[in-house]
Amino acid sequence: MLRPLLLLSALIGLLPGAEQQYVGSATFNISSCPITYYGEQFTTLYEIEFVANDDSVDSVNLTNTGPIYKDISACRQSGVLYFYDDEVSSDPDTCSTESCDRVATIQPNDICGPLERCHGNNTCMFVSICTVTGPAVIDFNDQLKTVEDRCGYTLLTGSSIQNLTVVANFRERRRRDVSFLDSVTLRLQGQDHVHLEQGGIVKEGNTTLTINGSTDLGNGVEVIVDPTGVTVTVLHPESTTSVFFDGNTAQIIYAGPTGQDPELGGLCANSSASVSDERLPEDIGSSCEVQYNDTADSSINCTMMTERCNLLLEEPFTSCHNHTDPESYINACIDTLCKYPAVDGLNCQFQEAYARDCSLLSDDILDSWRSTAGCSPPQPFCQGRICSDHEFCAETISGGIGCFCRAIFAFPYRSNDALGHPTVCEENSASVTLVGCLLEEKGLDYTMLHLNDPTCTGQRDELDHMVTFSYNGSNTCGTEVMANNSQLIYMNSVTVLNSSSDNITRQDQVYIDFSCVFTQPDVNTVTFRIKDSSVIEKITSGTWNYTLTMKAYTDAGRTQAVDSNTEVQLNQQIWVQLETDGLDDGLVALVTDSCWATDQPESLRYNLIVDGCANPDDQTVNVVGNGAGTSNYFSFNMFQFSRSSSEVSVHCKVNLCANLNQTCTPDCSGGLRKRRSAGSKYLDEAPAFISMTWTN
Numbered sequence: 001m002l003r004p005l006l007l008l009s010a011l012i013g014l015l016p017g018a019e020q021q022y023v024g025s026a027t028f029n030i031s032s033c034p035i036t037y038y039g040e041q042f043t044t045l046y047e048i049e050f051v052a053n054d055d056s057v058d059s060v061n062l063t064n065t066g067p068i069y070k071d072i073s074a075c076r077q078s079g080v081l082y083f084y085d086d087e088v089s090s091d092p093d094t095c096s097t098e099s100c101d102r103v104a105t106i107q108p109n110d111i112c113g114p115l116e117r118c119h120g121n122n123t124c125m126f127v128s129i130c131t132v133t134g135p136a137v138i139d140f141n142d143q144l145k146t147v148e149d150r151c152g153y154t155l156l157t158g159s160s161i162q163n164l165t166v167v168a169n170f171r172e173r174r175r176r177d178v179s180f181l182d183s184v185t186l187r188l189q190g191q192d193h194v195h196l197e198q199g200g201i202v203k204e205g206n207t208t209l210t211i212n213g214s215t216d217l218g219n220g221v222e223v224i225v226d227p228t229g230v231t232v233t234v235l236h237p238e239s240t241t242s243v244f245f246d247g248n249t250a251q252i253i254y255a256g257p258t259g260q261d262p263e264l265g266g267l268c269a270n271s272s273a274s275v276s277d278e279r280l281p282e283d284i285g286s287s288c289e290v291q292y293n294d295t296a297d298s299s300i301n302c303t304m305m306t307e308r309c310n311l312l313l314e315e316p317f318t319s320c321h322n323h324t325d326p327e328s329y330i331n332a333c334i335d336t337l338c339k340y341p342a343v344d345g346l347n348c349q350f351q352e353a354y355a356r357d358c359s360l361l362s363d364d365i366l367d368s369w370r371s372t373a374g375c376s377p378p379q380p381f382c383q384g385r386i387c388s389d390h391e392f393c394a395e396t397i398s399g400g401i402g403c404f405c406r407a408i409f410a411f412p413y414r415s416n417d418a419l420g421h422p423t424v425c426e427e428n429s430a431s432v433t434l435v436g437c438l439l440e441e442k443g444l445d446y447t448m449l450h451l452n453d454p455t456c457t458g459q460r461d462e463l464d465h466m467v468t469f470s471y472n473g474s475n476t477c478g479t480e481v482m483a484n485n486s487q488l489i490y491m492n493s494v495t496v497l498n499s500s501s502d503n504i505t506r507q508d509q510v511y512i513d514f515s516c517v518f519t520q521p522d523v524n525t526v527t528f529r530i531k532d533s534s535v536i537e538k539i540t541s542g543t544w545n546y547t548l549t550m551k552a553y554t555d556a557g558r559t560q561a562v563d564s565n566t567e568v569q570l571n572q573q574i575w576v577q578l579e580t581d582g583l584d585d586g587l588v589a590l591v592t593d594s595c596w597a598t599d600q601p602e603s604l605r606y607n608l609i610v611d612g613c614a615n616p617d618d619q620t621v622n623v624v625g626n627g628a629g630t631s632n633y634f635s636f637n638m639f640q641f642s643r644s645s646s647e648v649s650v651h652c653k654v655n656l657c658a659n660l661n662q663t664c665t666p667d668c669s670g671g672l673r674k675r676r677s678a679g680s681k682y683l684d685e686a687p688a689f690i691s692m693t694w695t696n
Contacts, residue, residue: 075100126256390409537690570638
């Protein structure tokens, strides 16, 4: 009998003429208002509970002396009366109703539960959000998992999403021992996979897409790009999956049949699965599992970072606590910021992820959280900036956006305090390659670097961002050459161009040695020793009997004779004298007609004197006094035959010339001796030959 009694109690204070009298424990006596309940009059005393604002405040004893009537109305709207718990209105599009409650107030009601969303026609669907940021995965049930390697992991898969598997790829950034979400891949059965990368880059297969606003990839796949990030929505008959990625954080929103699909798997759906269970099969056993232990960052104040992460427990975040538990976000924030420096926006990343989760699950808009947490308004994250595979996009020391080296890639360079590879030295060129991201970390603009010659600047590879400086024989770029004992040093350097017109600069001073050291070519030193200190031939020519001597010297004055102990070097100048004894220089002259050199087998020949004149093709040969007396000499620079290392023999052919009334000196003005007149003859037409041999 509770319902009519409550309605009756609400009426008592409204009926005109009702007399109220407090006796003992607030008993009401009503003498002029007969009450009738379904046609029956009360004739006995009833104790009725009095309720105000859902609280029982007292009891009322009613004694009637005549008919008592009841007003049965509870709620009124637009002139219509509604009983307690009656439905006042319904909206199937929003899955909401209004009803009259027990205190005569119209209250709104949602049909869908806390993890459900209206799908229209009063149909509710399960909706939940999985957030992946830094190394943390916060699943549909707000459970935290941490990724400690640099592998790929399955985030979501299952029967209700049929041909879709969402994969998260983790890579290191500034430290080797902390992983960050680097990219997201949507594996679509029967069509190219969709890759979401840093900088707002969307790839379909290997093709980079250019998207202005949105585009339809077919089969229910839509991609939307805006300044906040990229969203890919995949529609299925029974479910909708939406994946958002801004370069730092991914949020996977799944909407399916009421009650989470028990066949859903992946780190987002299966709270009981360990992280290793969801590693991609192709990554199992690969180098991505290698663990590193970098030196702790002493600049990190963990207490301060913990206080910052705990801001999620305070206003304005508290308005979200009833549907989004902040605990996992706080733990992920503390775990990360206590071992990784708060750079690249990381000090706001977890608050950003929580606020977005909150806005997606409710109508709460946390406009003031940025000022409370000291975070700047959101900026397009590295959109349009394409980094290479060994780089990640981050904020530079000057406040801009740049590509920074991943820690594993950069470790060998940093360990050696190097900015790039060693110089590559070749015979007529040299080059040095610097790592673009290492330059960027130091705030160095590669376009401001040059060699000794400021016009010789670096060439940047558009794929790997390596910067190469080089010079060659045609353009030495100001290279200086210095000899140091047995070494030749080609010296150059990479320096920074100071374009300031004043006396200050805001760039680090750069001096990168760019030199090549060559050992001077080994000299194949060949020494020759003359077999005989001099060669003497006794010649009988007609009526002339004389002695011909051939002797070598190492000086122009022909005082230092070459003997068997004298070492003669290659290219050393030698003087060879041909001298006669027994001739009257007033009657005859000695003419050296020709001299030549042969190797030991005499298969090779090289001319020194031809027709009494020096070989015009050999500038080291010089003939002196030929035909002017009974002796003459010539000089040449010592050599060896390139195809033979055996002995070198010098042979000379000489003639005697009657010098009465004629000159015996050869005319070498044209390079070769001119023919003599018919009357000019060598005596007896009997030349003499003489040879001298050097051995090495």
